[in-house]
Each structure stands twice: as structure tokens, then as C-alpha cells.
Amino acid sequence: MSMSTDSRASQHRAPHAHKFASAMPVDYQTLRFSYQRPPDFGQSPCAHYPVLVVGAGPVGLVTAIDLARQGLHVVLLDDDDCLSGGSRALCYAKRTLEVLDRLGCGDRVVDKGVSWNVGKVFFKDEPIYQFNLLPEEGHHRPAFVNLQQYYLEGYLHECASKYPNLDIRWKSKVTQLESSDTKAKLTVTTPEGSYTLSADYVIAADGARSPVRNMLNLESKGRVFQDRFLIADVKMKAPFPAERWFWFDPPFHPNQSVLLHREADDVWRIDFQLGWDADPELEKTPERVIPRVRALLGDDVEFDLEWVSVYTFACMRMEKFRHGRVIFAGDAAHGVSPFGARGANSGVQDADNLGWKLGLVLRGEAPISLLDTYAVEREYAADENILNSTRATDFITPKSAISRVFRDAVLSLSKHHAFAQKLVNSGRLSTPSTYLNSPLNTPDSDSFAGLMRPGAPVADAPVIANDERHWFLQQVGDRFTTVLFTDTYSPAAEMSDMMVLQVLPAGASSSPHANAIVDVEGLLAARFDARPGTTYLLRPDQHVAARWREFDPMRVKAAWRRATGQELSS
Numbered sequence: 282m283s284m285s286t287d288s289r290a291s292q293h294r295a296p297h298a299h300k301f302a303s304a305m306p307v308d309y310q311t312l313r314f315s316y317q318r319p320p321d322f323g324q325s326p327c328a329h330y331p332v333l334v335v336g337a338g339p340v341g342l343v344t345a346i347d348l349a350r351q352g353l354h355v356v357l358l359d360d361d362d363c364l365s366g367g368s369r370a371l372c373y374a375k376r377t378l379e380v381l382d383r384l385g386c387g388d389r390v391v392d393k394g395v396s397w398n399v400g401k402v403f404f405k406d407e408p409i410y411q412f413n414l415l416p417e418e419g420h421h422r423p424a425f426v427n428l429q430q431y432y433l434e435g436y437l438h439e440c441a442s443k444y445p446n447l448d449i450r451w452k453s454k455v456t457q458l459e460s461s462d463t464k465a466k467l468t469v470t471t472p473e474g475s476y477t478l479s480a481d482y483v484i485a486a487d488g489a490r491s492p493v494r495n496m497l498n499l500e501s502k503g504r505v506f507q508d509r510f511l512i513a514d515v516k517m518k519a520p521f522p523a524e525r526w527f528w529f530d531p532p533f534h535p536n537q538s539v540l541l542h543r544e545a546d547d548v549w550r551i552d553f554q555l556g557w558d559a560d561p562e563l564e565k566t567p568e569r570v571i572p573r574v575r576a577l578l579g580d581d582v583e584f585d586l587e588w589v590s591v592y593t594f595a596c597m598r599m600e601k602f603r604h605g606r607v608i609f610a611g612d613a614a615h616g617v618s619p620f621g622a623r624g625a626n627s628g629v630q631d632a633d634n635l636g637w638k639l640g641l642v643l644r645g646e647a648p649i650s651l652l653d654t655y656a657v658e659r660e661y662a663a664d665e666n667i668l669n670s671t672r673a674t675d676f677i678t679p680k681s682a683i684s685r686v687f688r689d690a691v692l693s694l695s696k697h698h699a700f701a702q703k704l705v706n707s708g709r710l711s712t713p714s715t716y717l718n719s720p721l722n723t724p725d726s727d728s729f730a731g732l733m734r735p736g737a738p739v740a741d742a743p744v745i746a747n748d749e750r751h752w753f754l755q756q757v758g759d760r761f762t763t764v765l766f767t768d769t770y771s772p773a774a775e776m777s778d779m780m781v782l783q784v785l786p787a788g789a790s791s792s793p794h795a796n797a798i799v800d801v802e803g804l805l806a807a808r809f810d811a812r813p814g815t816t817y818l819l820r821p822d823q824h825v826a827a828r829w830r831e832f833d834p835m836r837v838k839a840a841w842r843r844a845t846g847q848e849l850s851s
Contacts, residue, residue: 318473327466
């Protein structure tokens with residue numbers, strides 16, 4: 282087998298990566314983007330744009346697309362000419378899929394990827410229990426879809442290419458950054474020399490080793506765990522189901538842990554715990570990888586290695602995500618251990634949170650201080666992710682004999698006792714954060730039950746719109762929306778400056794009212810604890826801003842002012 286160095290390794294969480302020759306070429310892995318001279322190359326004074334995004338990974342692409350959809354002129358800069366190699370950010374959570382739906386590429390990810398809801402945990406040579414991450418019916422998307430990162434990036438790039446106001450510039454490396462109170466100025470180095478650009482705002486989505494962060498002399502602090510893991514992307518035909526399998530101390534890899542996931546194209550992702558003393562370069566060689574895979578699969582299974590990498594667990598974050606005109610997102614702002622699928626998912630949710638706020642500010646429809654709430658909310662989410670990731674890492678890799686005894690006792694008990702299953706932590710999987718203490722929330726003044734409280738991500742449910750079956754989140758879209766639960770459609774409930782989506786009970790007809798939907802199975806009312814008159818204000822990122830038991834346009838407008846930062850000091 283031949284090997285070549287992965288040119289994008291330095292921008293991702295898994296350093297020391299090598300790429301093995303694939304038996305079946307994958308277009309997105311061989312795709313190269315040619316450098317083209319920018320129209321403003323060498324221009325004096327330098328060209329100015331509303332937004333410059335640095336880094337064309339999933340987070341940078343989602344951010345750029347979201348802003349372009351709002352009509353803003355965006356320049357996206359990347360220092361490479363290709364998509365990422367290997368599976369990398371493999372598992373995309375339900376909330377991330379819903380964000381991708383809003384951008385127009387969710388179907389492609391779900392259709393190509395492997396959907397799954399069930400996980401199984403093994404201890405030594407026997408299964409001890411399984412769990413379902415989406416046990417209830419009535420959701421458009423599964424709990425997770427597994428898909429190699431290069432597919433996601435490829436789909437997002439094709440989506441981005443549809444916007445004439447989104448300029449993607451490859452082989453364009455940011456080498457200098459200056460920021461003032463009014464703008465940021467970048468020096469961009471290309472194959473034919475350097476030039477400068479300025480912008481109202483720069484979004485740094487340039488990975489865990491963020492050059493932009495280094496240019497501003499900023500740090501990302503946290504904890505590095507003394508353990509190493511091997512990723513192997515294995516091409517094979519196998520009877521394993523589309524589930525997440527996690528082994529503690531299996532006979533084929535004793536005293537360590539192993540994780541198995543199915544990907545697209547009959548590729549399987551296997552993570553092997555190696556221990557802190559493992560030599561990363563040695564462990565990436567086929568002579569070391571193949572015997573480990575054979576020990577798991579057996580001697581009779583034929584397979585090819587597509588890609589391998591060795592990584593170290595780390596949980597890090599910047600103290601602040603916004604620094605004046607420069608805003609950090611994704612791995613540039615925070616990093617977590619990969620078990621739990623919190624890296625790319627939290628990064629996409631960063632972009633989802635930032636996009637609508639930056640759009641309002643740039644259009645003059647909200648104060649600049651609204652951008653500080655991006656930092657408040659996503660720093661909270663990062664801390665939540667880091668806490669869960671740290672707990673998972675401590676359970677997976679006990680660092681003392683006592684910790685190991687406790688862990689193994691919990692695993693043994695979990696086969697027969699549900700209370701012990703709750704203590705097993707093979708990576709608490711990614712869920713979206715509820716911004717409980719966000720300054721954008723309007724506190725409840727009425728009594729409600731359920732999870733749809735201010736700050737929470739909105740739950741989906743099947744609905745009827747225009748006499749056709751749809752999903753609730755498709756009807757909400759990416760704007761401020763007032764949702765009114767009512768027995769009958771009322772023209773008097775319409776507001777001239779905001780969409781009011783009226784939810785009618787099962788059996789009603791939504792036609793001919795453009796802003797009426799039918800709660801066809803009653804799931805929407807159940808999930809929102811709604812009765813006639815119940816009203817919700819939803820943000821453009823599909824989080825709850827406020828809720829009441831009666832529809833009152835004045836209260837809705839006051840909550841909208843709060844949710845757009847009108848009550849924040851500038």
C-alpha cells in the first residue's frame with residue numbers, strides 16, 4: 282500500500298495523518314480547486330466587504346452560506362485547494378441536519394449518509410446494554426447520520442457556488458491581520474503574491490490551530506488527556522448493522538477501548554485506544570494497523586485501508602469568542618474530544634447562532650451589542666460540551682487503579698441494572714444547548730410544562746400545509762416567527778411586520794390560508810404544551826425566544842425587541 286501525507290491535517294483535530302490509496306476513487310477526495318486571481322488583487326485602496334470568512338471547512342462554509350442567503354457579499358478564504366481527507370467529523374446530529382435543511386443541503390447528507398439511532402455497549406466479550414437516541418416517532422431527521430466529512434464539505438461547496446454574492450478563494454492564506462474599532466484588515470498571500478482586504482467583520486473558522494487566533498496573540502486553554510487513539514477508515518463488506526458499537530476491554534484489544542461506526546460507500550470507521558506511550562508515526566503504518574483490524578474482524582474478512590490518523594484527546598476553548606471585529610467559531614474557538622460527536626456539530630451550531638445576528642447588525646436592524654450574545658450563548662454551549670466530553674474521556678480512559686475498578690464495576694452492573702447504565706459513559710452524544718440564561722430570552726410569565734422553554738431549540742413534528750404533508754421546521758424557516766395555536770384560523774391574528782404561523786388542530790383544513798398549518802398528529806401541541814391561544818416567538822436559528830398562554834401583539838413585539846438586542850447597551 283502506498284501512503285501520502287494528508288495536506289489538511291494541521292487544520293483538524295487529528296494530527297499525524299496519512300492517507301492510504303483507495304481501491305475505489307472518491308471524487309470529493311480527489312477534487313482540486315484552481316486558484317483564480319481575485320478581481321480586487323492589488324487594488325488600492327484595498328477592497329472592502331461586509332464579511333470575510335477564514336476557513337472553508339464545514340463551519341466556514343455554513344457561516345458563509347447563511348450570510349449569503351441574507352443578501353450579504355461574503356468572501357471565503359482558504360489556504361488549500363481541496364476538501365478534507367478521511368472521515369474526520371463523521372457523525373452529524375439531528376440538530377445539525379436541521380440546520381443543513383435550512384441551507385438546502387440536508388437531503389443530500391441524509392440520502393448519502395448512514396442514518397442511525399441505536400448504540401450498543403460491550404464489556405469484554407459480551408453485550409451489556411443498548412440505547413436509542415430517538416425513541417419516539419414524529420421527527421423528520423434521525424438522531425445521527427454518519428458521513429465522511431469530505432462529502433459534507435463537497436455538498437456545502439456546491440450549495441455555496443449557487444450564490445453570486447459568495448466568493449470562494451482557494452490558495453488564499455491569511456498571513457496578517459489588523460483590527461480596529463471600525464474594521465479588520467487582512468493580508469492574503471496567494472500563488473502570485475500578496476494583497477490586502479478589509480471587512481466590517483472577520484469570522485475565524487480556521488481550525489484548532491487557528492492562524493488568525495495566533496495573529497491576535499490569543500490562546501485556547503484547557504486540558505490535554507494523556508492518551509492516544511487510532512482512527513482507521515476500512516473499506517469492506519460486513520454484516521454489522523448501522524449502529525454505534527463501543528467496546529470496553531474487548532478480547533481483541535485487551536485493556537483498551539474500541540469504537541465502530543458505519544460510513545457511506547461500505548466504509549467503516551474504527552477507533553482503537555492506544556495508550557499514551559504509543560508512537561503515533563509507528564501506529565499509522567499498515568504493519569501496525571492491519572493486525573488490529575484483523576483481530577476485530579477475523580482472518581476471513583477482506584478489507585482495504587482508506588485512511589488512518591492518530592489523535593490525542595483535548596478539551597480547550599478561548600476565553601472569549603468575540604474580539605471586536607473578529608469573531609471565532611468552530612474548532613478555532615473551542616475543541617473537544619471526538620467521542621460524543623461534539624466537534625463539528627457544535628461548530629455548525631456556532632454558525633447557526635452567529636449568522637442571523639451578524640446579518641441583522643450589518644443591515645442596521647440591530648445594535649452591534651447583539652454580537653456579544655453570540656459569545657455569551659456559544660461560550661455556554663462550549664462549556665457544556667467540554668464538561669460532557671471531559672466526563673466521557675475520564676470514564677473511557679481511567680488514570681488510576683481505583684478509577685479502573687470503579688468503571689469496570691459499573692460496566693458489570695449495567696448488564697442487569699438500569700441505574701448503572703446511566704453511569705456508563707462511552708461518549709454522551711451531541712445534543713443542542715438550551716440557552717437558559719440568555720439575555721435574549723423573555724422569561725415566562727405563564728405556567729408551562731415540557732422542554733420548549735425560552736432558549737431551547739425548537740422540536741419538529743409532522744404538519745399539513747396547503748393540504749400536503751410537511752414538517753414544522755420547514756414552515757418556520759430562518760426568520761422571526763410567531764406561532765399561534767388556535768382552533769380556527771383568525772385573520773385578526775396577523776401582524777404586518779412579522780409572520781404569524783397559525784397552528785390548527787388535526788382534522789382542520791389549512792387551505793386556503795398561506796400562514797396556517799395543521800397539527801396532523803397532535804405532536805406539535807404535545808411537545809409545546811399548547812392549547813388554544815398558546816403563543817411562541819421563535820428566533821431565526823429556531824430557538825424559543827418567548828412563550829405565553831394568550832396571543833398579545835404588544836408582548837410579541839416587546840419580546841422581539843429583546844431577542845434582537847434592542848434592550849442591550851451598544
